[in-house]
Every structure is written in C-alpha cells, then in structure tokens.
Amino acid sequence: MLSEPTYLPARIVAPEIEAHFKKHQSEAQNIPDSNVATAPDEHIIEVVIDTAFWASMRREEGRSPNISLALLQPSQSDKPLIFGEKLRLTTQNLIKLAPAVEQPGIHLGVWPDGDDLFIWGTTHSVPAICFVLEVIEPGLLVIKHRRVDGFGKFVNVAVLQGDQIKVLDEATMGVADCQQLLKSLANMPLPSYMGESFNVLVQLATSMRQHKRGGLVLMVPAGTSKWKESIVQPIKYPVIPAYGSIDELMALTEQERKKLEWQESLLEAIDLIGGFTAVDGATIITDKYDLLAFGAKAARSETSMPVGQIIMTEPVADGKAVRMHPAQSGGSRHLAAAQFVSDQHDAVALVASQDGQFTVFAWSVELNMVHAHRIDVLLL
Structure with a gap:
C-alpha cells in the first residue's frame, strides 16, 4: 500500500504538476515519431515527492544523497539496467542506492505495481515529457521533464525547497499582469x-x-x-x-x-x-x-x-x-x-x-x- 505523504508541499503542488504533464503529453502525442511517457496521476506524484524529500534530509556515511527518479516502465527506456528483484520506493532504499547513481544522467526507474511503487532499476534514457524528480541537496527538489526533441537541458516544471513551492510559469514567465x-x-x-x-x-x-x-x-x-x-x-x-x-x-x-x-x-x-x-x-x-x-x-x-x-x-x-x-x-x-x-x-x-x-x-x-x-x- 502507498503510504500517506507527510510532506505538505507535495500534497499542495501535486494537482498542478499532474495537470502540466497531462497537457504537455497530450500535445506531444501529435508529433510524429515521438516517444512520449505516460502521464502520472496526482497521488503517485505526491508519494514520489514525499519520499524523495525525506530521503534528501537523511545522510549515509556523512553524505547527503543526490538522486534522480524517473517515472517510467522499463520498456520505455533504451537499454535499462533491471534489478533481479524490485525494491519498494522508500526513504531507506533511496539512501542505500544513492551512492551508485550519483553520476549525472543516471535515473532510478520508478513505476507502480499493484497498489505500491517500486524501483525497478536504472536508466540513462527517458521518453519525452517523462516525470523526473532530482534531489539537488537536502530539502531542495526539482521536478522536470525531457524535451520532445531530446536535446539540451531538461525543462524544469517546479522547484520545492523546504516549505517553499515555485511552479514555473512557462506561458507568461510570471509577468502576465504587466x-x-x-x-x-x-x-x-x-x-x-x-x-x-x-x-x-x-x-x-x-x-x-x-x-x-x-x-x-x-x-x-x-x-x-x-x-x-x-x-x-x-x-x-x-x-x-x-x-x-x-x-x-x-x-x-x-x-x-x-x-x-x-x-x-x-x-x-x-x-x-x-x-x-x-x-x-x-x-x-x-x-x-x-x-x-x-x-x-x-x-x-x-x-x-x-x-x-x-x-x-x-x-x-x-x-x-x-x-x-x-x-x-x-x-x-x-x-x-x-x-x-x-x-x-x-x-x-x-x-x-x-x-x-x-x-x-x-x-x-x-x-x-x-x-x-x-x-x-x-x-x-
């Protein structure tokens, strides 16, 4: 069973993030030959943010984790590394896996199975508009996705730092009223x-x-x-x-x-x-x-x-x-x-x-x- 999130900003921001991904994934479906991710639902987003936040506040052997999580199935990835046994998405498992996936460009693949979320392995490639959450430092999370053309930096969707939430305004850059x-x-x-x-x-x-x-x-x-x-x-x-x-x-x-x-x-x-x-x-x-x-x-x-x-x-x-x-x-x-x-x-x-x-x-x-x-x- 998915645990009930305790990081309040995760619950506040999840609906808006869900709407963002559904909108862009729907638009990307019309682009020929594009590999587009499946849109995550609100509760999945909330749990992933919550788990990553509490993992970011922990230390293993004196070091804080730097982790990137991608919501996708192994079949949506190119040459994934698949674990023999899936691991539940928990704070403890993220802490233990963090030293192996600190290099840039490596994502832990996460996907629901039944009524729980599991880490199935790692990947270097993710489809377009794939939900990616990166732990930058303790308490600082960035939610992003890959561009449709696949080149250049990922597009940031939201930044969460402690109790601060910044949802990016891609349409008017935050100055619509002027x-x-x-x-x-x-x-x-x-x-x-x-x-x-x-x-x-x-x-x-x-x-x-x-x-x-x-x-x-x-x-x-x-x-x-x-x-x-x-x-x-x-x-x-x-x-x-x-x-x-x-x-x-x-x-x-x-x-x-x-x-x-x-x-x-x-x-x-x-x-x-x-x-x-x-x-x-x-x-x-x-x-x-x-x-x-x-x-x-x-x-x-x-x-x-x-x-x-x-x-x-x-x-x-x-x-x-x-x-x-x-x-x-x-x-x-x-x-x-x-x-x-x-x-x-x-x-x-x-x-x-x-x-x-x-x-x-x-x-x-x-x-x-x-x-x-x-x-x-x-x-x-």
Whole structure:
C-alpha cells in the first residue's frame, strides 16, 4: 500500500504538476515519431515527492544523497539496467542506492505495481515529457521533464525547497499582469520550453553555474563597438579574431549536422566560453554568441548617470515585480550588469552568482529602466 505523504508541499503542488504533464503529453502525442511517457496521476506524484524529500534530509556515511527518479516502465527506456528483484520506493532504499547513481544522467526507474511503487532499476534514457524528480541537496527538489526533441537541458516544471513551492510559469514567465514587462522580456534571450530545439543560453548558464565561481557575461550586438564606451580600455584579454564556433555550428543545415557530432561539438563550444566566465571580470560575446573578450572591466560611461533603480521579476506563477536598487539584487556583478545595460540599451547582461542565482538584465523601453529577470529556477 502507498503510504500517506507527510510532506505538505507535495500534497499542495501535486494537482498542478499532474495537470502540466497531462497537457504537455497530450500535445506531444501529435508529433510524429515521438516517444512520449505516460502521464502520472496526482497521488503517485505526491508519494514520489514525499519520499524523495525525506530521503534528501537523511545522510549515509556523512553524505547527503543526490538522486534522480524517473517515472517510467522499463520498456520505455533504451537499454535499462533491471534489478533481479524490485525494491519498494522508500526513504531507506533511496539512501542505500544513492551512492551508485550519483553520476549525472543516471535515473532510478520508478513505476507502480499493484497498489505500491517500486524501483525497478536504472536508466540513462527517458521518453519525452517523462516525470523526473532530482534531489539537488537536502530539502531542495526539482521536478522536470525531457524535451520532445531530446536535446539540451531538461525543462524544469517546479522547484520545492523546504516549505517553499515555485511552479514555473512557462506561458507568461510570471509577468502576465504587466504588458510592459512582457515586452521587455522579449529583449532577453530567455530559455524556451517547447519552441526551439536547442537554446544556447540554457547551456551557457548551466556551464557558468557549474564552475561555482560566479560570472558576468555582456551580450552586445554583432558588428557594433559602442559597448566599448562602458568597458575599461585596453581590454586585458581580447579574442582576435572573435571565436565564432557556436554561430558556425548553429548555421549548419540539417544534412550538414548529420555528417559530424554536431550536438557534442556545440556543447564543447558553449562550455569553452562558459569556462572563461570564471576569470575575474566580464566575458563579452555578441548576440550571435561570438566570443570577443574575457576578463574585461565594466565601468560607467562618461556620459551616463549611475543607475538608481531596477525592476526584478522571476518566472514563477503568481510572481510579483519588485522595484529595488541594483545593489539589492546581488553583489558587484549585479551592479555592473545593471549599469552596463543602463548605458548600453541594446545589450543584455547575464550574471551567475556563486550561490547559484542566475539573472538576465535587459533594458525595458516601455518602463524606461533596467529589467532584471531571475531564471535560476529554470536551470537547476
């Protein structure tokens, strides 16, 4: 018998998550040749979240578990590893199995049998729109699913941290009640959910967060030089000629991509740029993702005024826009990003904090101020 969940946020969020998966799985069924997962029901979702949460609060040999659970049958996986005997989905079993499945990309396969839930084995592959729950750290859970095309980072659906619930708002990015904010979001290279086969920003942001040193990326229009007015000269580490591998790979036709390991090559090029963001200073790229410089020092333009206020939003349901001084949004990188965008209205700034926060800064013409949009909930 399924045990009665005791983690209250699991019960609160389960109906909304069930509706999300049923909606997207229904839409994905119309895509030719797509392998789509079976939609989980509300009570199954609730039990999986509850069990994973209490497992995350336990320690085995002094270490907290890092686990990924996927709701699917073995037949929906490619080359699954199947246990000789299924194990009940319990906190204790998750703790014991955690050391074997800590490597990225490995999921514990979970599926109901009769009136209980069981761990049947492990898998590296999951079908499209498959419910995946990842234990990031004690008390921090992320619910996500694989994109229909199968490439790029998983799509985050909800983030639960202790008693906090953040359900992502994929339609309006949390600013449905403000048309001015919606318009300024259009100037940001934000991650898409289902519309694009690959999103460079998602992978670049993920790469920036992985080195855990924080980073600042200034994205400027290709073929312009006005941005140099807001950079201390001379630039210490210019890249000449600009490193343009990402743009070259993205421009390849479908046939050309099949002739080489396109996905791996693209990830390597993005990770290369992500690595340079660990160097002290700003990394400068064009809106075509060409690397121009790294280790640059951003400074207020001689003709500009110090930025005094920004507006902050987050892509979660029922989110509220907040006006604040840029220093309240973070440290020196956030202040530098806000000032750069205030000076260079056609630029975008990306800031990764050491604590994992990730914020996109862009100029809002409608509001006549800098708009900062925190997207770390999309990247966990």
